[in-house]
Amino acid sequence: xxxxxxxxxxxxxxxxxxxxxxxxxxxxxxxxxxxxxxxxxxxxxxxxxxxxxxxxxxxxxxxxxxxxxxxxxxxxxxxxxxxxxxxxxxxxxxxxxxxxxxxxxxxxxxxxxx
Amino acid sequence: xxxxxxxxxxxxxxxxxxxxxxxxxxxxxxxxxxxxxxxxxxxxxxxxxxxxxxxxxxxxxxxxxxxxxxxxxxxxxxxxxxxxxxxxxxxxxxxxxxxxxxxxxxxxxxxxxx
Numbered sequence: 540x541x542x543x544x545x546x547x548x549x550x551x552x553x554x555x556x557x558x559x560x561x562x563x564x565x566x567x568x569x570x571x572x573x574x575x576x577x578x579x580x581x582x583x584x585x586x587x588x589x590x591x592x593x594x595x596x597x598x599x600x601x602x603x604x605x606x607x608x609x610x611x612x613x614x615x616x617x618x619x620x621x622x623x624x625x626x627x628x629x630x631x632x633x634x635x636x637x638x639x640x641x642x643x644x645x646x647x648x649x650x651x652x653x
Numbered sequence: 654x655x656x657x658x659x660x661x662x663x664x665x666x667x668x669x670x671x672x673x674x675x676x677x678x679x680x681x682x683x684x685x686x687x688x689x690x691x692x693x694x695x696x697x698x699x700x701x702x703x704x705x706x707x708x709x710x711x712x713x714x715x716x717x718x719x720x721x722x723x724x725x726x727x728x729x730x731x732x733x734x735x736x737x738x739x740x741x742x743x744x745x746x747x748x749x750x751x752x753x754x755x756x757x758x759x760x761x762x763x764x765x766x767x
Contacts, residue, residue: 580760581760582758582759582760582761583744583746585755641754641756643695646695
């Protein structure tokens with residue numbers, strides 16, 4: 540069965556520092572990959588997605604993610620974090636042969652120190 | 654176009670009462686999903702519909718939970734009778750059939766059962 544692992548439950552970074560949130564998926568087929576962000580009291584908002592092609596994808600709010608097939612990873616990065624980036628981040632995967640149903644990771648809560 | 658609309662945003666009720674949560678998906682979307690989010694269990698898929706037909710309700714916790722989609726623009730999730738352990742944030746999400754899995758989420762309904 541497909542699964543998504545986000546190894547870090549909590550991460551704290553200083554404002555202005557760089558950020559990398561980890562995501563690993565398990566399955567053999569080529570996945571569709573997503574990162575969602577959830578601000579406090581809000582629903583999930585799509586940050587970026589990978590379907591095919593260039594393995595480095597750009598998203599909203601200055602985020603990017605890189606698909607590495609050899610590592611089964613899709614890590615989210617941002618070069619300089621802003622206080623407003625404090626939120627929970629969810630990685631998700633879908634497969635064409637599974638009806639494109641999303642499987643979510645457990646989430647990583649990001650805290651930003653001033 | 655308006656996003657996914659959920660109501661109520663907040664509901665506080667007493668144990669044993671009936672609770673009805675409502676969702677209006679994005680116009681033209683063929684799939685509708687109901688998720689539950691808690692600190693302990695994260696995001697759980699409860700049920701999803703395709704073209705108003707329930708496809709998989711294996712995530713519905715027990716018979717106290719029911720969901721309907723009488724038409725393409727409206728769905729309800731009902732809990733009767735409610736219990737304190739049902740306290741959670743309930744999200745509705747929708748997508749189009751041709752989409753590669755991307756979900757659009759509502760802002761959620763926060764339910765507190767006393």
